[in-house]
Amino acid sequence: xxxxxxxxxxxxxxxxxPPTEGLALEDDSERIQRAIxxxxxxxxxxxxxxxxxxxxxxxxxxxxxxxxYNLEGLGIRFVASPRHADLLLVTGPVARNMEVxxxxxxxxxxxxxxxxxxxxxxxxxxxxxxxxxxxGRVANVLPVDVTIPGCPPPPIEILKGILTAVRxxxxxxxx
Amino acid sequence: xxxxxxLHLEVATLAAGPPRFRAHGSRDAWSVLARxxxxxxxxxxxxxxxxxxxxxxxxxxxxxxxxxxxLLWVSLPLAxxxxxxxxxxxxxxxxSRLQRMMRDLHxxxxxxxxDTRPRLQHGHWPADLHPLRHDARADAGVADPGGEAYAFxxxxxxxVHEIAVGPVHAGIIEPGHFRFSVVGEKVLRLEERLGYKHxxxxxxxxxxxxxxxxxxxxxxxxxxxxxxSYAYCMALESAWRQSAPPRAEWLRxxxxxxxxxxxxxxxxxxxxxxAALGFGLAQFSRLKEDWLRVNAALTGHRLLxxxxxxxxxxxxxxxxxxxxxxxxxxxLRDALVPLxxxxxxxxxxxxxxxxxxxxxxxxxxxxxxxGLAARASGHAVDLRAWHPTPPYTALxxxxxxxxxxxxxxxxxxxxxxxxESLRLLDGLVAGLPDGPSHxxxxxxxxxxxGIGWIEGWRGEVLVALELDDAGALRRCHCHDxxxxxxxxxxxxxxxxxxxxxxxxxxxxxxxxxxxxx
Ligand code: SF4
Numbered sequence: 163x164x165x166x167x168x169x170x171x172x173x174x175x176x177x178x179x180p181p182t183e184g185l186a187l188e189d190d191s192e193r194i195q196r197a198i199x200x201x202x203x204x205x206x207x208x209x210x211x212x213x214x215x216x217x218x219x220x221x222x223x224x225x226x227x228x229x230x231y232n233l234e235g236l237g238i239r240f241v242a243s244p245r246h247a248d249l250l251l252v253t254g255p256v257a258r259n260m261e262v263x264x265x266x267x268x269x270x271x272x273x274x275x276x277x278x279x280x281x282x283x284x285x286x287x288x289x290x291x292x293x294x295x296x297x298g299r300v301a302n303v304l305p306v307d308v309t310i311p312g313c314p315p316p317p318i319e320i321l322k323g324i325l326t327a328v329r330x331x332x333x334x335x336x337x
Numbered sequence: 338x339x340x341x342x343x344l345h346l347e348v349a350t351l352a353a354g355p356p357r358f359r360a361h362g363s364r365d366a367w368s369v370l371a372r373x374x375x376x377x378x379x380x381x382x383x384x385x386x387x388x389x390x391x392x393x394x395x396x397x398x399x400x401x402x403x404x405x406x407x408l409l410w411v412s413l414p415l416a417x418x419x420x421x422x423x424x425x426x427x428x429x430x431x432x433s434r435l436q437r438m439m440r441d442l443h444x445x446x447x448x449x450x451x452d453t454r455p456r457l458q459h460g461h462w463p464a465d466l467h468p469l470r471h472d473a474r475a476d477a478g479v480a481d482p483g484g485e486a487y488a489f490x491x492x493x494x495x496x497v498h499e500i501a502v503g504p505v506h507a508g509i510i511e512p513g514h515f516r517f518s519v520v521g522e523k524v525l526r527l528e529e530r531l532g533y534k535h536x537x538x539x540x541x542x543x544x545x546x547x548x549x550x551x552x553x554x555x556x557x558x559x560x561x562x563x564x565x566s567y568a569y570c571m572a573l574e575s576a577w578r579q580s581a582p583p584r585a586e587w588l589r590x591x592x593x594x595x596x597x598x599x600x601x602x603x604x605x606x607x608x609x610x611x612a613a614l615g616f617g618l619a620q621f622s623r624l625k626e627d628w629l630r631v632n633a634a635l636t637g638h639r640l641l642x643x644x645x646x647x648x649x650x651x652x653x654x655x656x657x658x659x660x661x662x663x664x665x666x667x668x669l670r671d672a673l674v675p676l677x678x679x680x681x682x683x684x685x686x687x688x689x690x691x692x693x694x695x696x697x698x699x700x701x702x703x704x705x706x707x708g709l710a711a712r713a714s715g716h717a718v719d720l721r722a723w724h725p726t727p728p729y730t731a732l733x734x735x736x737x738x739x740x741x742x743x744x745x746x747x748x749x750x751x752x753x754x755x756x757e758s759l760r761l762l763d764g765l766v767a768g769l770p771d772g773p774s775h776x777x778x779x780x781x782x783x784x785x786x787g788i789g790w791i792e793g794w795r796g797e798v799l800v801a802l803e804l805d806d807a808g809a810l811r812r813c814h815c816h817d818x819x820x821x822x823x824x825x826x827x828x829x830x831x832x833x834x835x836x837x838x839x840x841x842x843x844x845x846x847x848x849x850x851x852x853x854x
Binding site: 173176211214215229261262289296298 | 537
């Protein structure tokens, strides 16, 4: 235990300031947190769905969960079930073999049911395109709110895209 | 032409790279050769088919074997109307799933095979469509019949019930279906059904120019992008009898080791987390993030995608960054010391890791386990040491092995390989030869073939390609080490409790994308 504590002390706090570009209003984590609350009334719950990626996009979504990006501190968490999710983060071109599972996940997600397409494949089919095996971009299968290009997009771009999607939800009137 | 010890076969030697041999066999020779390979302690690396009808021939079934002398690529020609070949699964269990893939893609049957269920074909394209036949219609317009049921192997007995998980999992994980047969909490049997991510990669290759297709190879399994693009380039360079300049080979190895380090850091964090040590995830994911940022500065890409290109590497690293690398290696080495200590002495972790998900050395050998997982089960197979090419010939790789074959062993191998990769990286920076890091390849007309074989972080990656008369890609087969290790996972889980499955699964960290293609 002592060794773990020592290591924690040595590491210190590594979280960085959240992104500001393209997010005129939010220039610190407190404001991002407030924006999420204003639009959703609670912390943002995300369900990730890999619809056929090469797994590169998953690596960067995992990276988003590292201490540098301080996701929990911003009021964002990944959840295990679509039933608890506000937002689906979808990667990959949609493989035909995954289309049914993707649609079911979407149907199980309650409103506001935001869909964010992560990576070139999810945005436009990417290098895999459309074929006997592949339906191409996510928008061919589900309504998409925000696309995040990149192969894969770095974590900071993914975070910005998520925040853009949240801001699409009409702000809740003060209660 | 020559022969290999113990094999009754004429072979030709391929140019440059690790020792690779080429041969063509008859139908009888196919099975005899397979038995000889087993008798000589060889392993099956991959199986794939190609449609050679446009060349006025029939089909070809291809096998790649790892032998003491090197890699043997042997083809069995089949007449166009003869669509069966002798089954190899009885000798090499991993062959079964590869043969099922060959049936889905080419419509060729393994005669006498026990398991003939479809693998990639889930009923979302017509049953009679074999997309890699050159006259097949494989575009987006083909009908989707709406899916078909899959015959899982039933397990009966008192108190046995089934748990079905997936394809979508609770976490940031690739999709696949797992069917557990359990009694109480204990797993009697696990059956994997994969293929959900099949996106027609092999068919896609045929539409790309050989000088561009390394980008697709680098996206077969994104976590191994360097290994795949390297293997692809090795295959193309050997097909065209050209090679990358020495400096490029050293920079490719530098990228390959950086990929290994990044993945091991990620896995060690996740394994700590799965065993309830969130601290481990925080520490390792921070170290990994630092590492990826240096990747971006060095190569322009955090995951090193599109860095290895035909003829060399995509860009010359900045000199001041290169000079700073040994400092980064040292910092990581220092950070790992207390973490390795904590992982090996933390009672909670050890309790979850030791004896969990065990694959004995005997089972690993019988089923053909490869790569990191094989090394954790006592098999010292590592191409970097076994058939080294420059720069590994100059650096010498010390292979990390463990004997217990449990989660703890797979953790220990990762720690040892991190340390070894950091040592190699120091050597790579110190010994980096001068000269160009890229020389454009001159495309060559005329039928040609080449094969690349690389030890990626997970195990051996193989890329085989065939070029046609006009110099276009006629067939490109990419092989992931996960083909061999997925069946092993089914064994590793038996007798364990269901809640330990995520930990065992993570300790192998196999690729779904790499085998779904
Ligand atoms: S966008 Fe790139 S990294 Fe993401 S799934 Fe597609 S190929 Fe892989």
